[in-house]
């Protein structure tokens with residue numbers, strides 16, 4: 587599948603009217619959906635590695651072809667860097683960088699976050715680079731911040747970085763983080779060589795790109811767990 591460079595169009599003109607209600611409900615209720623067999627098998631691959639590799643973690647969620655994962659591994663040589671994407675097709679198109687040490691995993695991110703959080707794992711850096719925007723208003727729950735898995739992302743902690751070509755997505759994400767007690771900042775992404783394939787496409791088509799960064803402190807985020 588080609589990465590689309592089209593600007594996002596949406597039937598939403600501002601923050602989703604049910605954003606706060608949805609986020610707060612998810613923060614106070616654990617996500618109890620069963621683990622699908624393909625995600626269980628990804629977890630079965632990852633768990634023994636986590637048990638033997640003592641390095642702190644960097645997660646590259648929604649990594650696509652893993653272009654960013656390879657670059658992040660070079661940026662974080664002391665970390666175990668893991669790229670996760672549900673698309674085997676995208677992952678198969680990965681061009682491995684022999685100088686970098688990282689793992690690519692085919693799985694859905696949200697159940698994997700839950701497994702990691704339940705196992706008491708924490709991450710130092712969590713990259714969320716150009717997740718699918720799900721621009722239709724009725725798809726709020728498919729966005730990272732509208733998904734029940736948002737609570738597990740928070741539990742993993744770390745410096746969270748989200749990038750998107752849809753400013754409203756980044757704004758909603760920032761509001762959701764704020765509701766969870768995490769203070770962050772949004773800015774235009776400064777010019778730099780592309781970290782991902784989609785970033786490259788968007789830049790080439792002249793789009794403005796947006797970045798959220800916020801650090802989840804283990805003590806300062808609102809813990810609404812039961």
Ligand SMILES: C[S@@+](CC[C@H](N)C(=O)[O-])C[C@H]1O[C@@H](n2cnc3c(N)ncnc32)[C@H](O)[C@@H]1O
Nearest residue numbers: 648649650671672673694695715716782783784
């Ligand atoms: C717009 S692409 C961005 C890929 C890459 N980060 C980039 O910037 O080139 C979004 C990616 O998210 C993946 N994806 C969508 N939902 C997912 C989920 N729940 N869990 C894991 N991957 C998912 C898709 O397969 C796709 O590769």
